[in-house]
Amino acid sequence: QLQLQEWGAGLLKPSETLSLTCGVSGGSLSGHYWSWLRQTPGKGLEWIGEINHNANSNYNPSLKGRVTILTDTSRNQFSLNLTSVTAADTAVYYCARGLGRLHCNGGTCYSPPLNWGQGTLVTVSS
């Protein structure tokens, strides 16, 4: 059974870098889309970005320039780095695996997040 688990620092100061890892068990990274999402009471659910089966990544334009998502196939995990955090980045962060490559266009595919981790709270405060 596929399971995803997020971990990383839960408390950051403004301007620091948020680093989270998602460990995947019960399945391989290969052939799937892997996403990071976050949720705040104020802004709701927000897609941060994804990395696909070709190790190509796509990011939310509102965060582009601050976000990097990478895979580590040897450890069966993928990671999120978000630089220059502010209080607005305080959220519950989720990792997720996509449903599958449903509709593909120009080297990327529609793959709505299906399997989610339990989420981890990251707080940014001075």
Next chain:
Amino acid sequence: IVLTQSPGTLSLSPGERATFSCRASQSVGSRYLAWYQQKPGQAPRLLIYGASTRATGIPDRFSGSGSGTDFTLTISRLEPEDFAVYYCQQYRSSPPMYAFGQGTKLEIK
């Protein structure tokens, strides 16, 4: 991409029919519209994708419909475990991007 869900809160009793609305700011390919359910303290759960296709294991009391800018999620007969928050989600392919509506809370009347 802006998705507007209505109503903000829906108060119904078990056994009743629930209808959730999702309106997109621009026309959306129906194959790129999904619905999620989220209960307190849990991650969202994919219910519907492609506007009308139920994800594996989702009961058939859940159904989705719509096209263009207007989409609907219907729960035909509410069970106690259905009371939760429901989100619609839209995908744009160029450049790739997912957006969520603000959610509709389904509460017990």
